[in-house]
Structures are given as structure tokens and as C-alpha cells.
Amino acid sequence: MVAASASEELDVVIIGAGISGINASYRLQTMTKWQNYTVLEGRSEMGGTWSLFNYPGIRSDSDMYTLGFPFRPWLDAKGIASGEDILKYVKDTARETGVDKHIRYNHKVQRLDWNSETKRWTLYVNANGQEKTFTSRFVYSCAGYYSYDEGHNPELPGQDNFQGKLVHPQFWPKDLDYVDKKVVVVGSGATAITVVPAMAEKVKSITMLQRSPGYFLKLPRRDAVVELWKKILPSQAAHSFIRMRNAFRAYLLVWICKGFPSVARRVLRYLTAKELPPHIPLDPHFNPSYNPWDQRICLDPDGEFFASLRSGKANIATGHIDTITSNGIKLKDGSFLEADIIIAATGLKMTMAGGSQLYVDGKKKDIGQLYIYKGQMLEDVPNFGLCLGYTNASWTLGSDLASRYIARLINEMDKKGIDVVTPRCDHTTVNEKPLINLNSGYITRARKDLPKGGNKAPWYLRHSFFYDLLVVKFGSVLDSLELSAATRAQELTE
Template sequence: MDTPFDLIIVGAGISGIGMAAHMEKLCPGQRYGVIERRAELGGTWDLFRYPGVRSDSDMHTLGFVFEPWRHEKSIADGPAILDYLNRIVDERGIRPKIRFGTRVVSADWDSGGGVWRLELETGGTINRIATRFLYLGSGYYDYDDPHDAGIPGAADFAGRIVHPQFWPADLDYAGKSVVVIGSGATAVTVVPAMAATAAHVTMLQRTPTWMAARPARDGLANFLRRVLPEGWAYRLTRFKNIRLQSFFFHRARADPAKTRAYMTKMTQKELGPHFTERDFTPPYNPWDQRLCLIPDGDLFAAIKAGRASVVTDRIDRIDATGVLLQSGQHLAADVIVTATGLSMTMAGKIAMRLDGVPIDWSQHYYYKACMFSNVPNLAAVFGYLNASWTLRADIVADYICRLINLMAARGATIATPVLPADHGLIEDEAFDLSSGYISRARHLMPRSASDMRWRLNQDYMRDRVWMKRDPVDDGVLRFDRAPAIMQAAE
């Protein structure tokens, strides 16, 4: 086995690229590598190829703190996001350090050697490497198996059923009737995009989702770029968008009734006579689940033009010609799109072990929103539920770089967040949304406490300040040297 890496990053999506860029800037003397199972970088943005695929957060916050977003559209499509990520990777010399087409099968912490021993699979060949620190930027959902809603009768359908996670390149839906099952971010993206050429698209939902229309272009951002240096314009726009998002989220939580009334009024204004309470007023409060962004009101425009419609009902079964509903209504379809959600997973389905013992994540607490109680030299990114994913990825990457540099300065090779068995922590809800994909996976996820050091907090502005001010050596994190290294030094 070769000399251990100082850091291995799993995943070349937003989280992994962000960490690599931070390593290049803040830890230039450290040897790192990136392992990516796909043939191209981008993660989510390379995987999803469905019509209209785009961000559901503005790119001034989904973009990195260190790299301005230059496109005119703030709500960007998949190809534009991939262009952004590829530019970062090439300008910073990261691409040669990415090992594509390689899957991390297992990772076993070796206490004696003070390293993670990784088993990698590339084209059927197994290789092994070691790394002192492991950084999981592999996201939170299963790339192989999306959520299966178990709709009866699918085998009887004479047309084609597709899931957005595996969109077929040869799917021709022009002039055809389409039923999209679901009402989340993917559904509200797919429906207007398909409606442009399909005969008609019906969005079939069990319950409505709160939707918010906003311009795809940020007028202030585009103006600032014309009159200010690029970096200043980006920082000001980012500051503005973070503040507005935080204000609206906390306002929704503090006064849900008023927020419901406001959002209902805005949707009524967008749809006019096409608005119905049954189809556009959810039974839950705004931000009990993540809001759906409607850039330039494209979904509402498709509904008003008669190219798309919304039906709220429960499915009885799929038959040869479409979807039969419990109300008795039948939706004829040539194509059915099952936008029924994702399946969450932990650690990218890597078999994780501590000295050969499998890790049960549900028995560990988050530490500083990225490490885990009594698990050494490991960090992972789980983005914000109420804001852009990258906001967390940025502050976590900065923290881990400071930790790695402190370890190097002290000659330490192991950093462990130590939590005794009699810790007395008050457990808190880390995932305080009622979304289906979260509810289905709560039993798999690490725990969270009310103590800031032991929680996955959901307040970016507070986290950013706290992560900077709270010392890395906080009395919780224990620093050691691996026994094998100590023996070699004697």
C-alpha cells in the first residue's frame, strides 16, 4: 500500500469540489485526492438529466463563497452549474487529483496506524489506499435506488414509466399526454419543461406544496456586476439573498398564519381563475416542508395557457392507458413520470467500520455539524434544509482545513470528538421538516442535541459566526498520535 494520503475526499460534486478548492488555498502542503464513482464531475448535476433540470436555490448562495457566479440567470439550469464547477476544477488544478469511475466500497478505521483504509473498485478491479483524514462529500441520497412509491398496476401500463433520477435520453414525449406523479421540486421543474412540447401534462399530487414564484434573473445582481468589481458585486448579492432567505424562514416559523395568507394571496395573483384551494393550499404551514421555487412563474404560465394542469387525488392503480384515481377519475397517459422522491442514505452507502466494527450512525451525535461523536478523522457534509446546500459546505470545508492545519502544527495524527457514555445531552430534532424523504430516513441518521457542539444546526448566519469563533481545540476534540507513528519515532 502506498504512503497514506493526508485527506481523501469522496465525491466530486459541490461538496467535494468545495473541499478540494479549500485544500488548495488553505492547506497547500497537504496531499489529497478525490474519489468519484461517475465518469464526470458534478454529482447531482451530472446525474440528473430530466427536462428543465435547474437549481432550486439562487446561485449567489448555491455558488461558493470563493467563486463569483457570473451567469445572468440566478436560478440556473444544470449545464450552467456544470460549467461553473468545471471552471473551478480547471482553474485551481483540481482535476488531476480526481480519480473518476472509482467507487469507495468500504472504509475501515485502523486505530493502530491512525488511518482510514479504503477499498476502491474501478472497472471490477479492487485497489486499496489509506488516508489519515476522510471527507465524505457524497451527498445524502441514494444514487442507485430512488424512492419507490409502490404504485400498483405499473406492469400493466402500455406506455412508458420513467423516474427523473434515471431519465432516458431516447424518451420522446412530443405531442403526447403526460402524467407527472408528485408535487416537489422535481415535479414543478419537469411539468413546465415537458409542457412546452407535450400535448398536455398533468401534475398529479396527493397534497399540494407551497410554491413561490420569483424572477430567474436577479436584477440587483446584474446591475451591481456592471458598476462594481466582480467580487464586491457577488458578496453584496450573496449577503442580500442570505438575509432575505433567513428573514422569510424565521418569519414563517414565527407567524405561520400570516405567512400562509401571504403565500396564498401571491399564488392566487399568479393563477387568477385557475387557482383552487384544494390544489394550491397545503394542509401544513410554509417551511414545515421545503418551499418549491417557480422561476419566472413558468409552472403557473403553463397552467394558464392550458398546457398543464394540477389534480389533487390519491391513486387507485395504474392501468394500460393511464392512472385511475380513488375518486373514480381516470387520467389518460402515454408517459408517466414518477417524481415520487429520493431515498436518503448515509455515507454514500460505503461500508464504514471502526477497527472492523460496523458504524451505526444512529448511535452517534453530530459534532459541529460535520464530524461525529467518538469517530476519529472523519467529516461529512449535510447541507441546510432551509437554505442552499453550499452554505454549509463552505463553512465545513473551512473548519476542516483549520483542523488539519492545527493537527499538523501539533504533530497530531488523530482528532476525535469525545462524548462519554454519561454525556447528559438533551436530544433535539436535527431534521425539523416533515418532508417524506426525511421522515423515511430519520432512523438512519446521526443524532443531534441542543448543545451547539453536538447538533446539526439549521441557522447559517449563526453557524458561520459560531464556527469561526469557537476554537478548534475546544476541550471536546481530543488530539493524539497513532501508536504506529509513535513507535517509529522512538
């Protein structure tokens, strides 16, 4: 990289211009006096996930009344939205709130250094091949939890033998021609059940190959009750009411699944059986080895996935890959799936803080060795926020609460004349627990890279929207934080 230019000084640097970064920026500029901020985005476009992913059928896996911004109503009639519509919504929100004027594109944060003497972060940034540096009082990482540079790419046995195209959904080739092709989608998560019905009408055949089955739940894209409320109530009131109602429904679903797993399992399998065509049996294809919500339940808007199975264009296979040949996949049970295209919907590679390196007074901090504080800060890391949403509900429900807490914290720092806040964990009283209570592959693979969760407050991730909402609005802001008096406030009193 080209040598760094003079450092620019800021109050706050927000990392990432996805849905979390836009939300955080709005909270910062409407709830605090710290208006000298910038958003550093490593890519050339805002939108995060909704800009990066371009595979057929890309859509939300949560309803937009909870995934969308609480301060800007989602007006589209479809609650489950396409990636294109979500990206437009994010861009429109950024423009209307003025957040877009604070975004710097192609600014990839490589390293963050905290200096206790200056009480500032220095950020080393790759801006189109040139190194830039920024200094900031506070850094708030809204870069999500997965790598934009690489997905999870397990070595499929014999994949070098394949003469067709091997595609990862995270890096979908825009010129991929799949008309009248034989396609096999390896995987059974949200991406797989989105791609299959989206491609089914144009391909010759498409098969979802799963190693282990999951749970599915059919939901309508349009909710008649929601539409009625939108006609009766003003736009913002309707949006807020629907948001709370849908958040409660999601919480209730998780509560039932966790509290009564055998009942939830029977109900979900019964609903699935009703959607299947006669030639596709419930077992083994829809007989998961785990309980509901040990992994996320895949939402099937309007039953599109099951409709593609009933059409005969799509199929499902359950088994382990023996080897990939020049023209398909041989399974260990001896069956063979012909393929011109193999789509490796094998998941994400998780990473924290956008993969940037974190240093405090010259000492590197391994995020995987640090306890998380209130789901949005890290122990022993001063003036640093980590924006994480929910995994058992809509992401934005949690990420917005994180940003509102950070805004309250900044206001409290101003009010009390505090320069530095550092979470300090008493390891003699806190026992480690998994940060995320799911056993999905992408989470179990990344356990060592995720912050540690504790068994008591405030050392765990947020998990219940309604409880967390009360804590963020009315709970203590400074508990378990080491505070350093503001230099400027000291100077004023001397």
C-alpha cells in the same frame, strides 16, 4: 472484483466530485499544508447532481450566488441556472483551481476501516471492477445525502398494468419521445414543478398529480438590483455582497415562516391565487396541510409553472391513486387521468457517506446511531468528516462552512502535533432531537439512517448561516474532541 493492489498512502481522501467535493478540495489546498490528497468519484464525470440528473428543465432551486462557490463569482445574468450551466461552472472551477488533477473517476468507495494502531484509514475501492486500497490520515465524505444508484420508488398500485412508459426523473432516458403525448407527473416537489413547464410546450397534455399540496413562491431568474451591483462593484466584491444579501433574504423568509406561520401561509396563498387561471381553484390544489417551511417551499422562477397552467397545456390534480390501468391513472374519487407517460417524481432515497460501510477497529459503525458533531463529524469516528449543507437555505452555504472548519481542524492538528481527533459525546447530558427540522417525505423516510442530532452544542446540524459563519471563523475547534498526540511529534522530542 480483481484482487487489490498495493495500498497508496495519502494525507486526505475526499469522497465525491460534486459541488461539495470541488469546494472541499479548494479549501484543503488553499488553507492547509496537507496537499497529498485525492478525490474519489464513483461515476465517470464530476458534477454530482448536475451530472446525474438530465430531466427536462433541470435547474437550481437556490440562487447561484449562494449555491455557487464563494471563491469564484457566478457571472451569468440568471441567478436561477440550468443544470447544464451549473455543470459547466463546476467543471470550469475545478480546472481553473487545479482540483481536476486530483480526481480519480470510476472509483467507488465500498468500505472504510480505521486502525487505531496505525492511526490510518484504509479505503477499499471498486475501480472499474478492480479492488484498490488507499490509506489516509483523514477521510472527508462529500458524497451528499442521497443514493445515486436508486431513487425512492414506491410501488404505485397497478403499475404493471400500464402499457406506456413509466419514468423516474433520476434515471431519465435520453431517447424519451414525449412530443404530443399525454403525461402525468406524480409528485408535487421541486422536480415536478420543474418538469411540468419544461415539457408543456411539446406534449399534448401534462398533469401534475399530487397527494398533498405544497407552497410555491415566484422569483425572477434575473434580479435587476443584482445586475446593478455587478456593474458598480468589482466581480468578486459584487459576488460576495450579493451572496450575503441573498443568504440574509433566505434566512428572513425561514424566520418569518417559522415565527409567524399563519401570516406566511396567508401571504403565500394570496400570491399563488394571483397566478392561477380562473379554471384552477386555490382549494384544494394549493391548500397544504402543514405550515410553511415544515417542508421546503418550491421556487418557481419567473412563474413558469403557473404560466404553464394558464396556457391550458398543463393542469393539476389532487387526490390519491386508486389504480393504474393500461392507459392512465384512476383516482379514488373516481376521476381518470389518461397517460402515455407517467413520471414518478416521488423523491430521493437518502444515504450517508455515499453508502459505504464504516468500521472502527473492526467494529461496524451504524451512522444512524451516532450523534453528529458540529454538523460535520461523527461521534466515536476518528479523523472523519461528513460534508452536509443546509436544508433551510442554499446547500453550499453550509457545505462550505463545513469544509472551512475541516481545514481549520487540520491546521490545528499540525500546530499542536495531533494525529487523531475523535468526537466524544456524553450521553448523560445530551438529549436526542431530529437532525433536520423538516417533515418532507424523503427526510422522514430516512430518520433511522441519518446521524442523530442533540439538544445542545456541538451536537447538532448547522442551521443559521450568519451564526455558523462566526463559529467557523472564530469559535473553538477542538472542544468535545478526544486528542491523540502525533507520533511524529513524539519521535522528534525523544
